[in-house]
Amino acid sequence: MKPVKVGLLGLGTVGTGVVRIVEGHQEDLQSQVGSPILISKILVKDRAKSRNVAVDASKLTEDPWEIVRDPEIDVIVEVMGGVAHSRDVILEALERGKHVVTANKDLMAMHGPEILAKAREKGCDVLYEASVAGGIPIIRTLIEGFSSDRITKIMGIVNGTTNYILTKMSREGAAYADVLKEAQALGYAESDPTSDVEGLDAARKMTILSTLGFRANVALEDVSAKGISNVTQEDIGYAKRLGYEVKLLGIAERQDDTISVSVQPTMVKTSHPIASVNGVFNAVYVHGEAVGETMFYGPGAGEMPTATSVVADLVAVVKNMKLGVNGRQAQLSYKVMKLKTDEQISSKYFLLLHVDDKAGVLAQIAQVFSNLDVSIESVMQPSAPHKSGAELIIITHNASKAAMNKVLQAFEALPAVQQIKSVYRVEG
Amino acid sequence: MKPVKVGLLGLGTVGTGVVRIVEGHQEDLQSQVGSPILISKILVKDRAKSRNVAVDASKLTEDPWEIVRDPEIDVIVEVMGGVAHSRDVILEALERGKHVVTANKDLMAMHGPEILAKAREKGCDVLYEASVAGGIPIIRTLIEGFSSDRITKIMGIVNGTTNYILTKMSREGAAYADVLKEAQALGYAESDPTSDVEGLDAARKMTILSTLGFRANVALEDVSAKGISNVTQEDIGYAKRLGYEVKLLGIAERQDDTISVSVQPTMVKTSHPIASVNGVFNAVYVHGEAVGETMFYGPGAGEMPTATSVVADLVAVVKNMKLGVNGRQAQLSYKVMKLKTDEQISSKYFLLLHVDDKAGVLAQIAQVFSNLDVSIESVMQPSAPHKSGAELIIITHNASKAAMNKVLQAFEALPAVQQIKSVYRVEG
Structure with missing residues (x-):
């Protein structure tokens, strides 16, 4: 039987995993798709470098165009990363009628609509399961598993x-x-960790998830992102005492035709399923109008988990080829949504204030909340006051982001409030 | 545009949910599949009965054959339950070239291979996402999400x-x-609860999950099932003290070409993600050779969650109709597997024994384990001995089921062991 020929762009961690799975599971894959899957060319940076996986040296090339322009190649698997160059290469591959599987979240978050439009024009598949939450099949779940439902909220721990x-x-x-x-020493964080710790990586993934979940085009600029570099041990300690865990959550919410998408450190009630997702694991919590609460948990990165998703996409592409139905994915982003204003974004908040230790301070603070119509759920003084003042923890009921910003402004102007130490969104 | 016509068999809880979603989300559904979806006939037991959902009385019929033989109807949605009658009706529908969506786990566990073979013969789809774990899209995840991987273990809380x-x-x-x-009073358990509490319902679902996960035909008879009716408060109390939760787990394991599938109350380490799945929620934990640990969590039953899965299947069928690719699901059960023998089934065990309180008893017990090559992880006397004897908790290292059975037989014959109070499999 004529094999399906694959051009692999990149032989780093994920690329190596893809080679291992395609070769190691060849028989299984063939039983599913009906013909052999052959990786016929591989793009590498340096042909001379030694590899963690045995590959025929004659397959290696340093020229991406040699792969993209090879008429024998049916599918391009892009696992090299980067944005501008990958975009050029993938658009050219689509132009030549090749299907594309990519693990590139940056590319899909920034140029997804352009790439998907070209794919439709050319009758090609572009699948990108591995771009979000590595081994968790969350993208096909959002497209197919929830096709009948209206998703109202997606919360994700999407950065390991x-x-x-x-x-x-x-x-x-x-x-x-x-x-x-x-x-960093263990290789879990990059030497420049900015993209991870400042929430940018998570924001890119939330762009992809919210586009799919709400079936509306969400742009990366629409996602407000705050990272974890200011999370202190003090915050985490107080969170635990009150029954919360601090997690970096991507939160996408929809109400009628308005949406909001954000990434921020959040206090999550320990009883919420996402609170117990630990270590490098990822999880995506999805709330649907009809289905209610669901959660999908698994490894967010790593050679083999990510490669599993890439090869599952490859299997889907090859099945579509056999059926002659590539490029017929429904036009998913058929809804027009407005971004919520700060007046419309609502959540509970946790505040840690350092205040003067004297009579009447609490009354002043309560007055600020009351003036701005923000209702307080609880107030706590977690330790005895000391010379320099007292700590005050306040948890609010649901309040708009706009109102909370005004509260914070009022505290800045209030002499009795020495410092606003922390502000967290609260979930669960 | 010509609507796709659906015959709905059953207007109970799930059927009502299906009507609500198909009507309430009509615009969304149409955007995805390109034509209206119309429920044109509905099978009910009693046409005169009042309903929780507004339906046109002219659509109701008490005769299933009127629906199945209607040449206008393209898809049958079966949510009436039962086995023999449903099988007849579905086989006839397939014979007439109609596609089938069913939520019927009993039917699929017992007659799945026959029904799927008929569907292939006739070029029809049979989809059954709702038959396991209600709102969790676990079936398409096993088929598509893990198509590239080798699943080695599935553990499920599949009975709410x-x-x-x-x-x-x-x-x-x-x-x-x-x-x-x-x-029972809340409607979470049937008046005859046998099927749930004795693990039979879970066994049927594990038949379906293991068939899909291992791509081998697993028969209901291959699944050993034990329920929860003997679980005591004492067991649960000791479990908690030792860091476990007692859960009714379906466990399917694969090693090379051997598999085992069972359902039993199991002590699960609290740190394992499945230990914190509570209430009527379901979860399926899947371990794949490449992907590692993943878990899928959500509502296992209920009108709207289950209906979500049914309608997601309906969307998939209609998309396939538009593409002209129905009935082309890969032949999934292409592997021949042997059932593991009791010698090959291995796990840790928890034992609670009531023994004589005298010197030398522990030595006798340890000797039994040692004679049968079962290694002990820990022994604990959870409370002070009393007149009638002492309690002894033993947790073993991995041991074969055959060896454990011999250990239990030896204890039956040992005078110092007054009673074997509990035996649990241990996971996590």
């Missing part, structure tokens, strides 16, 4: 590095900077 | 009734019989 850091801080009482160093 | 009972027993210290009564 920050979840590893927060888990370590929570379990071991270690400081952020120390855990980050350790994560 | 028993999970509700065990959760209540664990949280409130209530006795089994009392919680069962309460669950």
